[in-house]
Amino acid sequence: MRNIGETVDAQFVETLLDEMRRIGVERKFVRAIFIEGSALYLEHPNDIDFKIIVDWHNPKAETGKAFRIKGNGVECTYYTLEEWNRVDQSRRIFYYVTESPDMILVYGTDEGFKRYDVVKDRALARKVFGFYDKCLFNAPPKGRLHGREDEGIRMPQKRLWNFLLFAYKIMNGSHRLTEEQMREVQAAHDLKVSIEDYRTLFESLQTKMGEA
Numbered sequence: 001m002r003n004i005g006e007t008v009d010a011q012f013v014e015t016l017l018d019e020m021r022r023i024g025v026e027r028k029f030v031r032a033i034f035i036e037g038s039a040l041y042l043e044h045p046n047d048i049d050f051k052i053i054v055d056w057h058n059p060k061a062e063t064g065k066a067f068r069i070k071g072n073g074v075e076c077t078y079y080t081l082e083e084w085n086r087v088d089q090s091r092r093i094f095y096y097v098t099e100s101p102d103m104i105l106v107y108g109t110d111e112g113f114k115r116y117d118v119v120k121d122r123a124l125a126r127k128v129f130g131f132y133d134k135c136l137f138n139a140p141p142k143g144r145l146h147g148r149e150d151e152g153i154r155m156p157q158k159r160l161w162n163f164l165l166f167a168y169k170i171m172n173g174s175h176r177l178t179e180e181q182m183r184e185v186q187a188a189h190d191l192k193v194s195i196e197d198y199r200t201l202f203e204s205l206q207t208k209m210g211e212a
Contacts, residue, residue: 004039004104007072008048013107015069016050020076024061029054031081032108038161040102041177042186047073051103053081053113085114088124093153095131097124098166101175119169122209129170129209131155132163137195137202160198161189167198167205 017027030052037049047066057078067074079087087094097116118125132155139154168181177185187193 008106012069019067023065024058029056033106034103036099036103038189042189047075050076052076052078054078081112093131095128095162126209160195161185164188167201
């Protein structure tokens with residue numbers, strides 16, 4: 001999102017903290033707020049996503065709570081620092097760790113916050129690739145949609161953009177994507193291309209994962 005730092009300014013963050021307080025997430029428990037998701041990369045995200053690191057949280061209070069701030073849809077996911085730093089060892093689908101080096105801290109401190117790196121950590125990269133293999137490219141046709149922490153999950157097509165971000169980072173050996181690659185990521189986000197359009201890339205990445 002162009003000028004994301006200007007959009008998510010101090011007033012925006014204060015409003016977000018107020019909205020979170022209304023659903024039971026008190027400011028005193030908020031350790032850090034990071035911008036994550038498509039707004040980090042794309043010109044036309046559907047909303048702005050935030051990862052909220054808290055000392056304590058009530059999952060029931062936070063489930064499905066979205067906000068509108070300054071005309072932008074806002075969605076948050078909540079973790080304690082321990083939960084985040086061990087997410088790669090949990091049963092949760094954690095493809096989004098691909099974004100963690102790029103996440104922007106807008107409140108609090110990132111002290112102790114693990115910046116997962118799929119480019120340098122090949123064991124982690126293989127785990128993330130495994131999600132896209134089983135849940136996107138070779139998912140069961142009637143599997144459950146992404147969002148459940150159990151077996152038989154099928155990611156929706158919109159997650160193709162997340163795969164492309166991951167794939168190009170691995171293929172480039174860098175967290176920087178070319179302009180053409182970013183256009184492809186945007187097209188996937190906008191549902192202008194299909195999963196099958198990128199099966200060859202998936203297979204090339206599969207070979208690379210096997211060689212690493």
